[in-house]
Amino acid sequence: MSYITLKKIPQLILFFGLTFLKMNSQETPFYEQYDWSDEPLSNIKLDDVQDNDIVSFKDKRVHEFYFLEKNALVEYLLIHKMYWLNSNDKIEEYNRVYLPYTAGSEVIRNKARVINKEGKIQELDKSKILTSKNEETKSEQKYYALEGVEKGSFIEYYYVVKKYPIYTGKQEIFQSDLIKKNVAFDLYAPKNLEFEMKSYNGLQDMVRDTILTEKNHWQLEIDQLPALDHEEQSPYKTKTQQLIYKLKNNTLTPSKELVSYRIGAQNIFNSLYPEIDSKLKKQLQKFIASMPKFSIENQEATVRTIENFVKMSVFMTKVKRKDLQDLSEIIKNNVANENGMMQLYGAIFNELGIKHQIVLTSNRLDLKFDKKFEAYNFLHDYLIYFPKTKLYMAPTRQDSRLGFPPGYLTDNYGLFIKPVTLGGFTTGIGQIKYIKPTGYQKSSYDLIMSVSFDKEDMTTTHLKMQRMMSGYYALYIQPFAEMMKEEDKEEIIDGILKSINENIEIVNKEVQNATPQDFGNKPLKIVADLTSDFFVEKAGNKYLFKLGEIIGTQQEMYQDKLRKLPVEQEYKRNFDRKIIVDIPPGYIFKNLENIRINESYSKDGKELLKFESSYEIKDNQLLVSIKEYYDLNIIDVSTYEDYRRIINSAANFNKITLILVKEQQ
Numbered sequence: 218m219s220y221i222t223l224k225k226i227p228q229l230i231l232f233f234g235l236t237f238l239k240m241n242s243q244e245t246p247f248y249e250q251y252d253w254s255d256e257p258l259s260n261i262k263l264d265d266v267q268d269n270d271i272v273s274f275k276d277k278r279v280h281e282f283y284f285l286e287k288n289a290l291v292e293y294l295l296i297h298k299m300y301w302l303n304s305n306d307k308i309e310e311y312n313r314v315y316l317p318y319t320a321g322s323e324v325i326r327n328k329a330r331v332i333n334k335e336g337k338i339q340e341l342d343k344s345k346i347l348t349s350k351n352e353e354t355k356s357e358q359k360y361y362a363l364e365g366v367e368k369g370s371f372i373e374y375y376y377v378v379k380k381y382p383i384y385t386g387k388q389e390i391f392q393s394d395l396i397k398k399n400v401a402f403d404l405y406a407p408k409n410l411e412f413e414m415k416s417y418n419g420l421q422d423m424v425r426d427t428i429l430t431e432k433n434h435w436q437l438e439i440d441q442l443p444a445l446d447h448e449e450q451s452p453y454k455t456k457t458q459q460l461i462y463k464l465k466n467n468t469l470t471p472s473k474e475l476v477s478y479r480i481g482a483q484n485i486f487n488s489l490y491p492e493i494d495s496k497l498k499k500q501l502q503k504f505i506a507s508m509p510k511f512s513i514e515n516q517e518a519t520v521r522t523i524e525n526f527v528k529m530s531v532f533m534t535k536v537k538r539k540d541l542q543d544l545s546e547i548i549k550n551n552v553a554n555e556n557g558m559m560q561l562y563g564a565i566f567n568e569l570g571i572k573h574q575i576v577l578t579s580n581r582l583d584l585k586f587d588k589k590f591e592a593y594n595f596l597h598d599y600l601i602y603f604p605k606t607k608l609y610m611a612p613t614r615q616d617s618r619l620g621f622p623p624g625y626l627t628d629n630y631g632l633f634i635k636p637v638t639l640g641g642f643t644t645g646i647g648q649i650k651y652i653k654p655t656g657y658q659k660s661s662y663d664l665i666m667s668v669s670f671d672k673e674d675m676t677t678t679h680l681k682m683q684r685m686m687s688g689y690y691a692l693y694i695q696p697f698a699e700m701m702k703e704e705d706k707e708e709i710i711d712g713i714l715k716s717i718n719e720n721i722e723i724v725n726k727e728v729q730n731a732t733p734q735d736f737g738n739k740p741l742k743i744v745a746d747l748t749s750d751f752f753v754e755k756a757g758n759k760y761l762f763k764l765g766e767i768i769g770t771q772q773e774m775y776q777d778k779l780r781k782l783p784v785e786q787e788y789k790r791n792f793d794r795k796i797i798v799d800i801p802p803g804y805i806f807k808n809l810e811n812i813r814i815n816e817s818y819s820k821d822g823k824e825l826l827k828f829e830s831s832y833e834i835k836d837n838q839l840l841v842s843i844k845e846y847y848d849l850n851i852i853d854v855s856t857y858e859d860y861r862r863i864i865n866s867a868a869n870f871n872k873i874t875l876i877l878v879k880e881q882q
Contacts, residue, residue: 244431247281247405248295248326248377257299257373258336266396271307273397274371275299278389281405282382292382297375303368314361314374316346322380329361334369384412384464385476386592388584391420392445392457400439404462405432409469414462415590423460449774451782455585463592478591478647482634485596486645489559489575490567490636497545501564504548513569517606517737521619523565525696525733528615533558555613559599562612566601575645576600576609578631578652580623582785586630588649598626600652602633609652618696618736620655621689624787627654628850657789657848660688661740664792666767668752669799675877676755680721680747684713687740689788695741698731706731710743717769720751758878760804764812765873767796768843773868774861784852784860791846798839807876809834812841816866818859825849826859828866843870 266272279295302308316324330340341361350357363372391400402423404412412435416422426434437460447453463476474480493501511522531551540546542557544564553561559575566573577596579586586595600622601610609627611617631652634645663685671677686694698706706728714723726745735741754761800806809832818826830843845867852860 243284243407246283246293247279247403248293251279251295251375251377253297253328253373253375257330257332257338257371261301261371263301266301267303269396270302270304271311271395272301272303273298273393273395274301275373275399276391276397277375277399277401277403279403279405280387281403282384282407282410283405284407290382292380292384294378294380295375296378297373299371299373301369301371302366305368308366308368308370311372312363312366314363314372316359316361316376317378318357318359319380322378325377325379327361327374327376329363329372329374331363331365332371332373333365333367339365384462386461386463386594388459388461388594390454390457390459391439392418392442392459394444394446396444397442398440400437400442402437402460404435406464408433409467411465411468412462413465414460415587416458416460418456418458420458420460423462446781448780448782450784450786452582452585452785453782454583455581456782461587461590461592461594476591476593478632478649481593481596482632482645482647485575485577486634486636488556489563490643491544491560493544493564498568500545500548501568505565505568516571516603517608517619519569520566520571520603520606520608520610521734521737523562524610524612524619527558527561527565528696529700529733531558531561533613533615555599558613562601572604574602574604574636575634576602576631576652577634578626578629580625581629582625586649588630596632598623600626600631607653616692618692620659620737621692621788624654624689624850625785627652627788654789654850655688657791657846660690660788661791661793662686662690663740664768664794665797666795667797667799668767670753670760670801675760675801676753677748677750678752680749682714682717682743682745682747684743684745685740686713686743689790691736691741695731695736696733698728699733713743714745714747718749718751718766721747721749723747753877760877762798762806762875762877763873764796764798764841764875765871768794768867768871771867771871772864774864776858776861780854780857783854784857786847786850786852789846789848789850792843794841794843794845796839796841796843798841800834800837800839801877802837803879804877805880806839807878809839809875811873811875812870814866814870816863818856818863823848826863828863828870830870 261274275298277295277297279293281293283291283293285291300311302311314329316327318324328340329345330338332338341363345362345364346359347362348357348359361374366372389402391397391402404414404423406412408431410433412433414423414435421437421439423435423437426436442458445457466475467473508526509522511519513519531547531553534541534552534554536554538554541552541554542560544557544560547553547557547561577599579595579597584595584597599611599613601612603610608620609622610619611622611626614623617623629652630649632647633650634647636643637646665683667681669679671679694709710726710728711723714726715721724746726743729742729744730739731741752763752766812830812832814828814830816828817824825848826846828845830841832839832841834840
């Protein structure tokens with residue numbers, strides 16, 4: 218196999234010209250002297266972990282960067298793990314050890330063994346390596362089939378992978394939901410390559426080895442890491458103890474920047490805005506002319522038209538091929554990869570004089586953007602920002618539209634790349650800025666429900682529903698409704714109607730504002746006549762009306778132990794519901810005060826979370842109003858009880874049952 222040399226570089230990340238050490242100045246790679254112990258249980262004690270289903274007794278990782286012949290840089294990755302399995306469920310979960318075979322890597326050493334509770338060792342040979350095939354992707358995985366594993370056994374394995382080097386930014390997560398003992402991480406590099414690393418969430422800092430002189434070595438050793446339990450709606454991955462490392466400099470060329478957003482911004486900009494000659498310009502203009510008509514004076518409407526047209530007419534693929542990022546070929550064939558799609562949007566906006574900025578950021582559930590540590594693994598997802606309208610677009614995401622980028626990319630920081638022209642040459646400069654989330658009023662899931670009781674049988678209710686959805690709630694329907702098969706659209710709409718309760722009969726329905734042009738301008742509206750015998754029960758001479766069930770089942774958050782992790786929502790949201798109940802002649806509701814609920818949370822004088830339900834009687838109708846909103850995505854642990862209180866208020870309303878009796882009673 219071949220490996221990346223430091224002269225061959227991806228377009229979006231600048232490699233650097235390193236002056237290399239000679240091969241004879243390097244020691245042999247670390248893994249060549251590495252092996253596991255002949256007495257694997259010699260230092261293991263189980264006294265304090267007997268109540269656990271699984272414990273990790275070894276988690277060792279070694280990354281070594283190494284120069285081969287012809288200045289090729291490779292990375293050797295050594296993974297060594299050992300688990301004690303104390304339940305049949307964990308045996309079932311861990312009875313396979315998968316080996317990381319990919320196009321860019323080569324497994325050059327692997328071992329696996331099972332140690333039973335009596336200490337007997339069974340080392341597995343190559344005949345135990347099997348292959349599984351994914352029928353959908355047709356990809357194959359190789360794995361050890363572990364045999365002889367029983368409750369109380371240990372499984373141990375290690376492997377070494379020779380791979381393309383990753384050094385512009387790499388996340389290493391150590392903590393998980395199980396206890397880990399004997400955790401170690403080592404980073405080796407040639408003497409002239411200096412790395413920088415940062416620890417997160419209480420992980421201790423790496424220490425530089427001052428004894429080893431032939432190569433650079435940083436290490437981390439932890440006797441025990443506590444388990445971190447998963448909690449509902451938490452950004453679990455970002456809150457585990459972890460570190461990020463990157464190559465900082467080359468001591469033989471110390472004046473050159475290596476991994477920096479200044480260099481990265483320039484390279485990204487230059488790769489996404491290639492020169493356009495007169496022939497390509499005419500081709501681009503013809504492509505723009507084929508779009509639905511728009512008025513350039515209305516930038517928001519113009520960008521929406523462009524986005525809808527491109528996403529509906531140009532197919533995006535992950536294939537890395539030259540023609541898929543060649544503007545002329547893209548316009549001709551309507552197929553592009555991510556880089557090509559970005560070039561297409563940039564060329565269109567520049568041709569129309571629409572000012573915009575490229576933004577790169579990360580999903581805050583997986584890797585929250587650190588504005589104080591420059592590493593390219595934070596530059597994972599593309600957005601385009603339009604300063605005039607202050608709106609964001611996710612150009613490579615089919616499930617997104619202007620103003621509603623993927624929610625987990627917002628409420629986060631990102632690298633904004635702005636064009637600058639100096640001496641007739643245009644390039645990009647980067648600045649880290651906050652990506653403001655979409656306001657809660659923009660994403661609503663509203664309801665108006667009129668309820669009447671059947672005159673012949675009051676346990677049957679007739680319902681007239683109006684369901685309005687905007688923003689993120691309409692995002693999976695409105696932009697695509699015209700492309701959907703009628704039966705698929707029918708299934709989605711029926712699902713929305715029956716989300717209140719499965720036990721309703723849809724008499725008729727009508728869908729309004731279901732076009733791509735409506736998204737962001739008009740709410741998707743579903744109007745329906747329904748009937749149901751679910752909402753009323755007869756109890757002697759009383760009727761029990763399940764008013765709370767009209768809004769559908771609501772989430773309820775339980776807390777049986779102290780919360781440790783924050784809550785992170787995808788997007789801010791709003792609910793405005795009105796229930797209009799015709800009171801049957803001669804009847805009254807007895808316990809209406811149960812409807813009144815008012816819970817909120819404010820900070821710095823601003824109300825951020827709210828649930829309020831109220832009522833009035835007017836013209837022999839019960840008019841119920843329910844307002845609920847969440848103007849906060851990230852709920853700190855200190856605010857969690859307030860958030861839970863608001864969430865549970867909706868669940869409490871859901872449980873309200875009114876008693877309907879004759880007036881003389």
